[in-house]
Amino acid sequence: xxxxxxxxxxxxxxxxxxxxxxxxxxxxxxxxxxxxxxxxxxxxxxxxxxxxxxxxxxxxxxxxxxxxxxxxxxxxxxxxxxxxxxxxxxxxxxxxxxxxxxxxxxxxxxxxxxxxxxxxxxxxxxxxxxxxxxxxxxxxxxxxxxxxxxxxxxxxxxxxxxxxxxxxxxxxxxxxxxxxxxxxxxxxxxxxxxxxxxxxxxxxxxxxxxxxxxxxxxxxxxxxxxxxxxxxxxxxxxxxxxxxxxxxxxxxxxxxxxxxxxxxxxxxxxxxxxxxxx
Numbered sequence: 001x002x003x004x005x006x007x008x009x010x011x012x013x014x015x016x017x018x019x020x021x022x023x024x025x026x027x028x029x030x031x032x033x034x035x036x037x038x039x040x041x042x043x044x045x046x047x048x049x050x051x052x053x054x055x056x057x058x059x060x061x062x063x064x065x066x067x068x069x070x071x072x073x074x075x076x077x078x079x080x081x082x083x084x085x086x087x088x089x090x091x092x093x094x095x096x097x098x099x100x101x102x103x104x105x106x107x108x109x110x111x112x113x114x115x116x117x118x119x120x121x122x123x124x125x126x127x128x129x130x131x132x133x134x135x136x137x138x139x140x141x142x143x144x145x146x147x148x149x150x151x152x153x154x155x156x157x158x159x160x161x162x163x164x165x166x167x168x169x170x171x172x173x174x175x176x177x178x179x180x181x182x183x184x185x186x187x188x189x190x191x192x193x194x195x196x197x198x199x200x201x202x203x204x205x206x207x208x209x210x211x212x213x214x215x216x217x218x219x220x221x222x223x224x225x226x227x228x229x230x231x232x233x234x235x236x237x238x239x240x241x242x243x244x245x246x247x248x249x250x251x252x253x254x255x256x257x258x259x260x261x262x263x264x265x266x267x268x269x270x271x272x273x274x275x276x277x278x
Contacts, residue, residue, distance in 0.1 A: 026097070029089035032081045033101045039078035040109025043071040044116045051120050063120060065230060071117070072173060076221060078109035079166045103147045110165040111143030114172040118189055121176045131182060135189035139172055142193035149197075160202040163195040167202075167249055170217075171195075174245045177227075195249070220245045 026034075050067030082105070089098055115136040122132020143165045150160075163171075171192045175185055223240045 025095060027089065027095040028092055029085045030095055030098055030101055032085035032088060033098065033105050036078045036081035036085065036102075037105035037108045039074045039081065040105070040113045043074035043078070043109070043113045046071045046074065047116055047120050051123060055123075063124070065227075068177070071113075072221075075109060075113055075169065075173065078105075078113075079170075082106065082109070082166060099151065103151060106147055106165055107140075107143060110169040111140045111147075114169040115140040117173050117176045121179070121185070122182070125179065125182055125185070129182070131186040132189075135186040135193070138190055138193040139168070142196040143168065146196045162198050162200060163192070163202060163249060165196060168192050168196045170245055171249050192249075217245075 046067055047063070050063050054063060082102070085098075085102065118132050118136035118139065122129065122136070125132070146162055146165055146168075149162075172189055175188045175192070179185075180188065220240075
């Protein structure tokens with residue numbers, strides 16, 4: 001084969017290899033994922049600044065509500081970025097880095113940030129004792145394991161195995177806002193960490209179910225945000241918003257279990273929602 005005939009073949013091979021290789025430039029969806037990570041970092045920074053200021057002033061008690069409200073809003077913004085980056089990638093195209101970026105951002109916003117919430121709470125509720133630190137570490141490790149396991153699962157499934165990390169982060173923050181006794185609070189945080197790595201099935205919301213879940217979450221978030229901004233009837237808002245979050249997280253597995261039992265008895269089987277990634 002002559003050099004002139006080999007040149008077109010090598011060019012064709014290079015073009016085919018370039019076409020098969022994943023895109024390494026950042027796509028629009030990747031910027032949303034980076035926004036997710038940035039919001040998680042800013043939430044941690046907000047809590048750390050408020051904690052340092054309170055320690056320096058010698059003020060006892062929990063952190064300032066305003067600081068907590070800003071941190072919660074930042075984590076909600078992170079969750080919104082996590083919700084829409086996948087949809088943008090499906091509509092406009094993503095990059096080869098999208099899945100890896102998403103996992104790394106989720107570790108920051110839904111692993112490290114809620115774990116730091118627990119640490120900040122434990123500093124004042126338990127004088128920095130070992131129990132809150134252990135519970136915070138359990139949350140972080142559970143999110144890391146959960147995201148790694150999710151990357152190994154077959155795509156296109158109709159359910160999540162274990163509590164999704166954004167819901168787990170929301171549950172942990174809710175527990176911290178309730179400011180329970182140390183033993184009860186750490187036990188609840190450990191339970192949430194276990195839910196994230198458990199084999200409990202959480203169906204992926206779609207259609208009307210997705211809108212219902214979104215409305216439920218917005219209602220709970222609205223109550224918690226109003227409480228953080230010192231709205232009237234603060235305790236009622238706090239307990240109402242917290243109850244909405246916890247009921248949603250705990251009720252879904254019981255619903256799936258009941259549907260499976262009904263199906264096993266020969267009753268009509270209700271199909272699970274179709275797959276939808278955030």
